[in-house]
Amino acid sequence: MDDLLEEFIAETAEMLETLSGQLIDWEKDPSDLALIDSVFRFVHTVKGSCGFLDLPRLEKLSHAAEDVLGAAREGTLKASQDLVTAILAVVDRIGELNMALGSGNSVRDDDDELIARMLAFLPDRSKETADADQDQPGGSGSQSFENSIEQEAVPPSFAKARTVRVSLQLLDELMSGVSDLVLSRNEVSRQLRTSGNESEIGPSFSRLSLIVADIRDSISQMRMQNIDRLFSTLPRLMRDISLELDKKTELRISGSQVEIDREMVEALRDPLTHILRNAVDHGIESEADRIAAGKDPEGLITVCARQSGNQILIEIADDGRGIDLDALRRKAIAGRVITLEDWAKLPEDSQLTMIFEPGITTAPEVTSISGRGVGMDVVRSNIQSIGGNIDLENCLGQGLKITLRLPLTLSIIAGLSVEVCRQVYGLSRNSVEEIISVSSSSVKIEQVGGVKVASIRGNRFPYSRLEDLLGIDGATESLSRTLVVIKPAVGSRFALDVERVIDHEELVVKPGSPLVMQSGLYSGVSLPDNGRPMLLLDASGLASAIGCGQETVRSDTTDADSGELDSVAPKGDSALLFENLAGRKQAVRLAAIDRMEEASAKQVRDVGGKLRVAIGDDLFELVGIDKVPEEGTLQILRISDGLEQKCMAVGEIIDMFTLEGKIEPSADPDRHEGVVEALGEHVELINILRYFGNSALGDHSRQGEEALCFIAAPDNNGWERGILGPLLATAGYRVSYDPADSDQAAVILGRADDKTIPDKEPRAIRLREAMQSNDVDAGSIYRHDRTGLLAAIEDKIAGAR
Amino acid sequence: MSGLYLLARIADEPVAIASDDVESVVKISDIVAAPQSHPSVAGVFALRSRVLTLVDCNYLVTGRRLELHPGSTAIIGQVCGHSYGFLVDGVDDVVSLEPENSGFDIVVSEPWQKFVRGFTVLEDQTVMIVDIAKLVRSEETAAA
Numbered sequence: 001m002d003d004l005l006e007e008f009i010a011e012t013a014e015m016l017e018t019l020s021g022q023l024i025d026w027e028k029d030p031s032d033l034a035l036i037d038s039v040f041r042f043v044h045t046v047k048g049s050c051g052f053l054d055l056p057r058l059e060k061l062s063h064a065a066e067d068v069l070g071a072a073r074e075g076t077l078k079a080s081q082d083l084v085t086a087i088l089a090v091v092d093r094i095g096e097l098n099m100a101l102g103s104g105n106s107v108r109d110d111d112d113e114l115i116a117r118m119l120a121f122l123p124d125r126s127k128e129t130a131d132a133d134q135d136q137p138g139g140s141g142s143q144s145f146e147n148s149i150e151q152e153a154v155p156p157s158f159a160k161a162r163t164v165r166v167s168l169q170l171l172d173e174l175m176s177g178v179s180d181l182v183l184s185r186n187e188v189s190r191q192l193r194t195s196g197n198e199s200e201i202g203p204s205f206s207r208l209s210l211i212v213a214d215i216r217d218s219i220s221q222m223r224m225q226n227i228d229r230l231f232s233t234l235p236r237l238m239r240d241i242s243l244e245l246d247k248k249t250e251l252r253i254s255g256s257q258v259e260i261d262r263e264m265v266e267a268l269r270d271p272l273t274h275i276l277r278n279a280v281d282h283g284i285e286s287e288a289d290r291i292a293a294g295k296d297p298e299g300l301i302t303v304c305a306r307q308s309g310n311q312i313l314i315e316i317a318d319d320g321r322g323i324d325l326d327a328l329r330r331k332a333i334a335g336r337v338i339t340l341e342d343w344a345k346l347p348e349d350s351q352l353t354m355i356f357e358p359g360i361t362t363a364p365e366v367t368s369i370s371g372r373g374v375g376m377d378v379v380r381s382n383i384q385s386i387g388g389n390i391d392l393e394n395c396l397g398q399g400l401k402i403t404l405r406l407p408l409t410l411s412i413i414a415g416l417s418v419e420v421c422r423q424v425y426g427l428s429r430n431s432v433e434e435i436i437s438v439s440s441s442s443v444k445i446e447q448v449g450g451v452k453v454a455s456i457r458g459n460r461f462p463y464s465r466l467e468d469l470l471g472i473d474g475a476t477e478s479l480s481r482t483l484v485v486i487k488p489a490v491g492s493r494f495a496l497d498v499e500r501v502i503d504h505e506e507l508v509v510k511p512g513s514p515l516v517m518q519s520g521l522y523s524g525v526s527l528p529d530n531g532r533p534m535l536l537l538d539a540s541g542l543a544s545a546i547g548c549g550q551e552t553v554r555s556d557t558t559d560a561d562s563g564e565l566d567s568v569a570p571k572g573d574s575a576l577l578f579e580n581l582a583g584r585k586q587a588v589r590l591a592a593i594d595r596m597e598e599a600s601a602k603q604v605r606d607v608g609g610k611l612r613v614a615i616g617d618d619l620f621e622l623v624g625i626d627k628v629p630e631e632g633t634l635q636i637l638r639i640s641d642g643l644e645q646k647c648m649a650v651g652e653i654i655d656m657f658t659l660e661g662k663i664e665p666s667a668d669p670d671r672h673e674g675v676v677e678a679l680g681e682h683v684e685l686i687n688i689l690r691y692f693g694n695s696a697l698g699d700h701s702r703q704g705e706e707a708l709c710f711i712a713a714p715d716n717n718g719w720e721r722g723i724l725g726p727l728l729a730t731a732g733y734r735v736s737y738d739p740a741d742s743d744q745a746a747v748i749l750g751r752a753d754d755k756t757i758p759d760k761e762p763r764a765i766r767l768r769e770a771m772q773s774n775d776v777d778a779g780s781i782y783r784h785d786r787t788g789l790l791a792a793i794e795d796k797i798a799g800a801r
Numbered sequence: 802m803s804g805l806y807l808l809a810r811i812a813d814e815p816v817a818i819a820s821d822d823v824e825s826v827v828k829i830s831d832i833v834a835a836p837q838s839h840p841s842v843a844g845v846f847a848l849r850s851r852v853l854t855l856v857d858c859n860y861l862v863t864g865r866r867l868e869l870h871p872g873s874t875a876i877i878g879q880v881c882g883h884s885y886g887f888l889v890d891g892v893d894d895v896v897s898l899e900p901e902n903s904g905f906d907i908v909v910s911e912p913w914q915k916f917v918r919g920f921t922v923l924e925d926q927t928v929m930i931v932d933i934a935k936l937v938r939s940e941e942t943a944a945a
Contacts (some may be wrong), residue, residue: 074823180851187847225814423834513854513883513935515844519837525845525852533833533845 004099008049010163015042016091023088023231030079040069040092046094058097059112064115065090068122077121086118150240171222171262176784178219179508182529185212190531209444213587213617222264227305227314228256230265230272234303237273241280248287248298248579250278255305260312264406267386268314268368271379275316276301276400278376283400293397299707306787311430315402323394325351332357350613352392356380375760384540389430389487415507415526415795417534418484418498420466422744425532426507426526427484431539433493434574434590439654443483445497451547454483454495461485461495464546466537469496469521488539494546504595509536521545573659573784575685576637577678581625585683587676590656594638594645613647623691641692648691655679663718663719669726674719687723688697707797708734710742712757714748719783723748724767731790747796765792806898806930808923809876810890812862816931817898817921823933824877824884826892829855832869843869843888848877855886856936862912880937887933896923901917 021044026035043065050059065087065171071077093107093114101106179449184210192201197326231253238251260268284290284299291297296319304315328351337357383390383404393401407413407430414429436443436456443457445463454463463483467473507526512535518524523538574590602612604622611622613636620638623646637648663674663685672684695718709728713720733747740754742748750757752768766780767789781788805820832844832855843855843866859867867873867888875886900919908916909929919922919930 183851184849423836472836473835510852511883513844513853513885513937514881515839515856516835516854518839521837522835527847527852531847532831533847535833535835535845799838 005053006163007055009098009102010165012046012049012094013102014165015045016095016098019091023091025087027084029394030081030084033073036069036072036079038137038311039087040073042068043069043091043094051609053603055101057109058094061094061097061111061115063095064119068118069148071122071206075735080121084571085119086114086121089114090118096562097139112164124454128780129469142193152218170650175219175223178216179506180508181212182216185209186528187531209235210617221263225262225265226256227258227260227265227312230260230268231303231305234272234276237276238301240278246281247280248285250298250300251540252300253301255301258307258312260304260305260406262376264386267382268404271382271404272303272314274376274379276303279316279318279320279400283322285317285321287320297590306791313408314404314406315401316404317399317400322395322396322398322400323352323355323392327393328354329351352394355392356390377622384488386659411510413507415536416506417486417502417505417528418466418482418496418500420470420499421472424532425466426503426528426534426536427486428523428536428539429504431486431488432484433487434483434656436485436656438481438482438483441762442655442657454497456483456485456495457656457725461493463495463497464542465497469542469545486539486542488543494543496542504597507534507536573654575659575676575678576656577654577683578635578637579654581649583651584677585654585681586638586686587657587658587678587683588648588686588688589673591637592641593642596653597636597638598633599636599647600633601631604628606632613649615647619645621691622647622649638692641689644692646691659685663723665721669721673723673726687726707735707748708741708792709747709793710736710739710746711743712739712742712748712754713737720749724783727786728793731793733793745791749793751783763796765789765796804815804897805895806891806921807876807895809874809930810893811931813890814862815893815923815926815928817887817896817923817928818876818878818931818933819945820895822878824879826882827875827886828871829869829873829875829886829888844865848884848886851884853877853884853886855888857888858936859890861916861936874877876933878933880934883937885933885937887936895900919929 009531019038022035022038025031029035044061044743045491047059047062047066050056050062066749068083068087070075072079072083093111096107099105188205190210192205208639234253235251238249244251246548266420279301280299284301285293285295289301294585297319299320301318303315304312304317325348325646329340329343332343332354333340334679335357337354343351356379369690380390383406386406388407389405391403391405393403395401407428415426416429416432416435417424417426419425434456438445442457446453446455452463454461482498482501484498484501486491486496487493507528509524509526511517512525513520516535520541521538522535522541524536526534527535575587575684576590576593577585577587580586599613599615604625605612605614606628611625612619613622613634614620614801615636615638622636625634633654635650635651637650637653638645639648640646657678659676663676664682666672666674666684666687669687670689670690674685675682676685711720711724711728721737725737728735736742736745746763748757748763748764750766752766754766757764767783768780769783783789806817807820807823807826809816809818823838827848829846832846834844835842835854838854841860842857843857845852845854847853857867859865867890869888873888874890874892875888876892877884877886879885898921900921907920907927908914913929916931916935918930918932918935919928921928
């Protein structure tokens with residue numbers, strides 16, 4: 001409420017400010033209708049907000065003024081100098097009260113007198129209204145302080161002005177100014193290094209760097225805006241669409257506290273509108289159809305925002321009919337977007353992305369709201385323009401879930417610099433899925449029908465060398481080249497062959513000039529530390545240059561039971577095989593690794609009871625090592641649980657592999673998730689949660705009683721006991737595998753196909769194998785989606801209370 | 802529009818550029834290639850922590866790239882919010898000029914037509930007045 005009140009005070013003060021000039025004009029020419037209108041609008045707005053905020057005094061004043069001004073507008077009351085004076089007295093009082101609200105002072109209460117004086121001008125109602133007002137003692141509740149003391153001429157004070165409004169343009173200028181500041185700092189740093197004078201200027205320069213970094217952080221925060229700003233308009237939008245289409249819908253919004261970049265709020269407005277419209281129009285069935293399908297007659301659309309690592313996820317899910325791929329195919333072929341042959345070659349999830357093609361709609365008929373086939377392509381281009389991704393999760397008959405993945409900020413991105421022909425290019429790390437050496441045994445590059453294909457651990461990707469895409473030559477033929485697997489905004493992964501990957505760095509993105517951007521290959525320019533400009537490659541642009549508009553990932557290993565609904569075998573998680581410092585081979589999930597780097601022994605210190613390593617300006621806790629090494633360099637994996645980063649020292653990094661087959665349970669699930677087969681050997685898969693045991697995930701345990709989770713693990717399945725159980729235990733839940741406990745458990749977890757859990761069990765959370773859900777396992781959660789799973793458990797427990 | 806003009810040479814022809822359009826004149830030493838950009842783009846370069854696009858004016862007129870050497874001169878200017886460097890043969894002087902709109906029924910050859918917005922006479926020599934915004938914009942529209 002406080003925020004609202006503050007907003008109201010600021011708004012009213014601002015309106016009064018702009019109004020003051022007009023008030024004076026009005027005094028000069030009382031008959032000017034335009035001026036009456038603007039004064040009327042002002043009191044009307046104040047009145048509206050007051051009723052909502054429970055400010056009776058202001059409400060009464062504005063209400064009376066509105067009556068009089070309304071009459072003047074209609075012409076039943078002739079505006080005269082005296083009337084204007086009376087109204088102005090009321091407007092002034094509104095201003096005083098408003099200021100008093102802000103500063104906490106009181107204002108003498110002779111409002112009734114002012115009102116009566118004004119209402120006297122009203123031809124017939126004047127007497128009664130004034131009397132009625134007299135009967136009600138003014139001011140109560142939150143405004144009582146106003147009545148407390150009668151004070152004459154309290155000097156106005158602005159004690160509580162804690163916010164200022166700044167024009168967006170000014171803010172933008174400030175932001176770009178700070179970006180420039182960062183870049184100049186980088187340039188100075190470079191010049192310092194070359195001049196060799198570092199020792200003298202060093203300390204002052206590092207102080208300057210710190211300040212610049214602080215300012216940059218504040219500016220980034222300034223850019224941030226509560227996503228609620230975007231979401232708050234949705235209920236109204238839904239209401240209008242639902243009324244128009246005569247469908248009953250319910251909108252549930254969660255995660256309104258997530259903060260996103262201000263520009264992103266604007267860029268998301270249209271896409272969200274389109275998605276919601278589509279959901280109501282195409283997704284949600286008519287009431288009769290819903291009842292026939294055994295669904296709640298009221299359609300449910302949920303919009304949920306959450307932050308995951310350095311991405312913001314916005315999920316829009318409906319429980320409608322989902323996308324009928326057959327219908328989509330017919331439309332796509334009729335619309336000449338694709339031929340039947342090509343369609344048949346596409347895996348299901350790429351077929352789905354067809355809805356983003358211009359001219360495609362699955363709506364049987366065009367309505368006033370959607371179905372014209374524009375919309376989803378707008379959605380995609382808007383999301384792409386801010387560096388985001390769209391994932392679709394379709395479930396025929398059960399609904400569609402659209403996930404928008406967005407970068408946290410727009411102007412500063414985590415970048416990866418790559419080199420080819422002695423030229424350096426940047427890539428957004430968000431779109432990079434994997435980096436692997438060409439000479440690795442799991443990589444094979446083959447020529448098929450005139451195009452090259454990279455096969456990485458059985459997955460085939462369209463392949464191209466960066467120099468070929470850019471049309472430059474002079475590349476060296478060497479075995480040390482590197483493949484970067486890139487996932488652009490929608491579907492369609494590909495492998496980009498570069499001479500070498502240079503570095504991870506934060507890049508300030510600047511727009512490039514149209515002459516450079518016209519190729520579509522670049523997303524902007526940046527000036528990194530070394531002072532040489534760097535062009536940033538655009539993932540989607542590269543994809544279309546390679547000519548892989550569609551996903552062509554295939555799995556070598558065709559499942560024997562391919563009769564199942566999900567024809568695309570889910571890709572197993574990847575893990576990294578390494579030798580620890582003791583020379584023992586171990587594995588760690590790739591998803592847990594943020595980056596790999598080297599650190600010298602000098603960077604490692606034993607401070608504050610823990611070993612820590614200083615990387616750049618940051619200090620990380622170092623695990624996997626007992627004492628400070630004497631000399632040499634350390635290989636370090638920067639691991640993260642999504643919230644916090646730590647460093648793990650390792651001996652040697654061997655290779656990446658896909659987690660396939662069974663994970664054998666470990667005797668010590670706290671330390672190891674289990675034993676897995678990695679490139680022909682059996683190694684321990686490290687449970688990284690043990691390093692984050694006391695991080696935010698553990699907070700649940702301090703929230704009073706620990707909820708009991710029963711995990712249905714009928715056949716001693718390794719995953720449930722080896723991973724899920726420890727995960728929940730770390731998150732602060734009690735875990736039981738004993739069916740006897742299932743009655744008192746708050747949550748029951750089981751595989752989607754587990755028949756031991758009753759269908760209508762409200763406590764059940766079902767876990768499925770595939771990323772994409774199908775109609776058999778609707779409502780289930782992908783079992784490696786840890787955040788989603790923990791959120792679902794929270795929901796269940798909250799629901800049970 | 803009388804005022805100060807920068808005298809420069811593009812493809813061996815003298816041209817005048819309104820000094821209001823010119824931010825500065827710099828020597829270009831190091832550029833970074835921008836493959837697949839418009840052919841008139843010689844590359845991008847850094848100037849006081851900004852990244853600018855270098856447009857080869859010689860290419861626009863003759864279709865031949867200017868060889869970049871230490872001391873190559875570029876005129877810096879803004880067009881539509883983007884900063885560009887315009888690579889020229891050289892810059893000679895800054896003079897106060899009075900453009901002469903009438904009395905010139907000259908139609909210059911094809912590539913020049915797109916950039917020239919008037920003529921002036923300087924010490925008996927006819928000089929074209931080049932609009933730097935057109936150096937960029939005519940190419941943008943051609944590309945679109």
